[in-house]
Amino acid sequence: PDLAENIWKNPREVPGNGRDDDGNGYVDDVNGINAITNSGNPTDDQGHGTHVAGIVGAVGNNGQGISGVAWRVQIMALKFLRAGTGTGTSSDGIECIDYAIRNGAHIINASWGTEAGPVSEFNPAQRDAIIRARDAGIIFVAAAGNDGADMDLLAHYPASHRLENLVSVGMSTNRDDLPVGTNYGSGSVELFAPGSEIYSTYYTTSEPYVSRS
Numbered sequence: 001p002d003l004a005e006n007i008w009k010n011p012r013e014v015p016g017n018g019r020d021d022d023g024n025g026y027v028d029d030v031n032g033i034n035a036i037t038n039s040g041n042p043t044d045d046q047g048h049g050t051h052v053a054g055i056v057g058a059v060g061n062n063g064q065g066i067s068g069v070a071w072r073v074q075i076m077a078l079k080f081l082r083a084g085t086g087t088g089t090s091s092d093g094i095e096c097i098d099y100a101i102r103n104g105a106h107i108i109n110a111s112w113g114t115e116a117g118p119v120s121e122f123n124p125a126q127r128d129a130i131i132r133a134r135d136a137g138i139i140f141v142a143a144a145g146n147d148g149a150d151m152d153l154l155a156h157y158p159a160s161h162r163l164e165n166l167v168s169v170g171m172s173t174n175r176d177d178l179p180v181g182t183n184y185g186s187g188s189v190e191l192f193a194p195g196s197e198i199y200s201t202y203y204t205t206s207e208p209y210v211s212r213s
Contacts, residue, residue, distance in 0.1 A: 002058040002065035002201050003050070007031050008074040010103065013040070024102070032077035033099055035092035042077035046086070047202045049079065052111050054201030066199055076105055081112060088112075090123050097129040101136045108133060110142045116149035116156035116183055127161050134165035144170035144183040151188035160188060171195030 008031060012022035015030045026033050029040030044050045057075050058068035078099060080092035093112075100108050114120045130140050142159035144151060151160060151168070159168040171182040172192040178184060179196050 002062070002068075003053055003075065005059050006057045006068075006071075006073050006075055008076040008103075024099075033079070033096065035078070035080040035095045035099075036082060036088065042079040044077070044079070046081070046083040048086075048111065049077070051198075051200040051202040052109060053077075055198060056109060058201055065201060076100060076103065086112075090126055094125055094129040097133055101133055101138065105138055107139045107141060110140060110158055113143055113145050113159055114155075114157045116145050116147040116151060116154045118154060120155040120157060120160070122155065122157060122160075126158055127163070130158060130161055130163055130166060134163060138165065140166045142166055142168050144168050144185075144189045146171070146181045147183055148181050149183050151183050151185035153185075156183055159183075167191070169193055 010022065010030050013028060013030050014021050016028060018027060020027045022029075026038070026040045031040075032042040033040055034042045053075050054066055054068060056068055057070050057073040058066045060067035060071035076099075078096035080096050081088040097108060133140050140158070140163070142161075144159050145156040147154075147156065149156065158166070168189045170184055170189045170192040171179060172194055173179050173196055174194060176192075178192065182192075182195070183189065
């Protein structure tokens, strides 16, 4: 309920009619897409996306839940990572980026990435997709990752793509310190933001607003 008012709605799609009204290859993509199933149902079956969405845009001053950073925002749900494993394909991730571009997104939040390391895979197609986002005027905010690595030495993608529109963000504590596990790097991480013990909109049956790092 704290997100419902701020979820993006595709103006070219008629909800629930079982048709691809806008001809983009997805049926009933009213709020976004699931690139894994090639469907218009981006329901979050893992929780991380819902948690991040609350931080970004939970409705404020409504007497319930939490207040997001932006009270009046449109959140487009784009899913390409599987529940449980948290894995997905680069091609599905790129499809989500391109969907955001085609549908007028202003900012892409990419709270995902490869494991930092000497063999962290550079993907030129992924970089090209972020360049397309740049050319469309979109800021791409990428998580620096949680490997405890110096990203000046060990790459973590997509955060390690050196592009003008990409902002790499690491995790800080409520004391403005770096917690154990966050990636860092003076030449690779632009800023740090609170990322531990954050209450948000991920719902469980035992506790309606749980703390997740």
